[in-house]
Every structure is written in structure tokens, then in C-alpha cells.
Amino acid sequence: MRNARLLSGTALAVAAAGVLAAPAPASAAPAGGLEVQPSTVTPGSTVTVRTTACGSGGTATGDASAVGAGTFTLAPGARPEDVAGRFEVPPSAQPGTYEIVAKCSGSGGAAVRNKQVAGDLVVTITSTAAAVEQPRPHPRGHVKTGVGGALGPDPVQTAAGVAALAVAAAGGTWLLHRRARGDRI
Template sequence: MRRTSRLLSGTALAVAAAGLAVAPAYAGDTDDTGGLEMFPSSVVPGGRVTVDTAACGEGGTAVGDAGAVGSGTFPLAPGTHGDGTSGQFRVPPSAQPGTYEIVAVCARSGRRVTGDLVVTLTSPRQQVHPHGSVKTGVGGALGHDPVQTAAGVAALAVAAAGGTWLLHRRARGDGI
């Protein structure tokens, strides 16, 4: 019984070691030229995106596909700043927020490269300023209008004066 369990344990260890030995060889086959780079990587609907890749080689061309976000295909041509390939497309105004995979296929090699584009409702460049009031139930009912604020202060002053007058009469015994 012990011999069988040792044999099975040894076989399991050998299979696991073989799997680990294969993993580094696969990791070494990864692409050093990268995928698609998006500028900006986060865009609002209606915005323009520039796509760059070095995967197609120097002077290479490609066909990009932004159909996932609703833009269709676009050409990528040799870039002016080195050996990369670049192109542009516009995100449609009807695009929904989310992460979309953009694909390009190199013309010479048929190589497929991908990158992610994030569509958001607010641009990271836009600073969002808070507006409105905090719903705490305390104050803020009249807002920032000076006329309404003055009217509220006057109403409070009349109420305070009337209350003081009534308390004074009661203390003197005149009745209400």
C-alpha cells in the first residue's frame, strides 16, 4: 500500500515539475514589441483616439478594428516618430461606458495585436466641481439668493419679537 502511494506521489511530482519546466519556455515566447497603445487610454464618447504599435515592424502598415466600440475599421500607417505604425479613429457619441478591445492586423505578417480602450462619461482632464446642497435635512432650504436669505432673516426676527412680546405680557399678568 505504501509502495503504491509513493509511486503515485512520485508520478504527480514528476508531472508538476514537467509543467513548471514548460512554463518558462512559453513565457519566453511572449511579444517584446507590445500590443496596441491608445492615446488617450480613457476617452469620452465623441473623442478621438490615436493608436500606435511597433508590432508591424519598421515601415509596416495595418488595419485596425474598433468595431467593439462602434467605430469600425481604420488604417494604420508608418509613423513619423520612428519605426511604429499609427492610426486614428473617433469613438461614436453613442458609445456606452466600458472597456473595449481594439484590434489591429499587420499587413505583412498577418500578426494580430490588441489593446484596451476605456470609455468613460467624464474626461480625466475635466475637473468635476461639486454643485448643489448636501441632503442632511439641516439648513440650506433657501439657497444662496440674498433676497430670499434676507426674507428668511426678517421672518425669524418678527417671530422672535412676537414671542418675546407674548412672554412679556404673560409675565406681567396681562394675559394673552
């Protein structure tokens, strides 16, 4: 009987620990952050931001001055609980990670008004999507550097040059062979 109580007490303690350690349901999580799409861009790109943090019918003021784009407005989006807005990354933007901020305003009550959410935007110099879509062309044709090639247009001059190189190579080989045998020149 004592073992049965001990086992049932242990089972009850394990079950209680499981309930306490269980993650909170999704509905208990605070209303959203700032979604930045696309999150990685090149200078000159248009970026869309949205959040559910401002409540149904709310509005927000976005701040992208970290990347040099200034402020922009977020208005109710396609879904009633969303506010969304757009801004353009300036062509002069430098590569790096920038924080984009939105501050709620308008309706939604005092708890939502002045609420601030943030998201990250990564600016790169090259776009992997652009590189895949349009491969770079390979150079074709001759390069005009002002330096002539080994084979000129005159076959007589080419033959004379080849003959001169052959005589020089044969003479050099003969001299090295004599030197190796110890013959004096």
C-alpha cells in the first residue's frame, strides 16, 4: 500500500511538472513584432513592413532612417488586424543590418497607442536572385592590346622566326654538351 501511494505521488509530481514546464499557448504570446519583407535587399529596393501589434483598425508611423529612408506610414492592411507600409532603400545605402521601427498610433486603446515594434533589414551589394536570373555574359573576340601575336600574317617571317629559334636551341644544346664533357671552347 505504501508503494502504491509513493508511485501515485511520483506520477502526480511528474504530471504537474509537465504542465508547469509546458510552453505557453500561441494566443498568450504578445501581439507580433515587425515583419520586414524581403528581409535582405540591395540598395534601391522597395521593402514592405507589417505588424499585428497595433490592433484592429490601428495605424503606425514607421522609421527607416537608420538605412536612410526616413519615415513612412503603416495603414490597415488586407487583414483587419494588420497594418502595413512600404519604403524604398536609398541607392546610397551601405551594406549592413539596420533596425526598422514602427510606433503604433490611432485607434486601439491606450495599451496599443505608442507601442513600438522593430525588425531587421539586411542590405547587401549583390543579390543572389539577380545573379541566378541573369548570368553574366562571357567576353568574345580578340583583345586589342597593341602587342602583336606570335604568329604574324606573313608566313615567310613566321618561318624565319621558327628557324632562328631552332638554330639557337641547337647551338645552346651543343655548347652545354661540350661543357659537360669538359671540352674547352
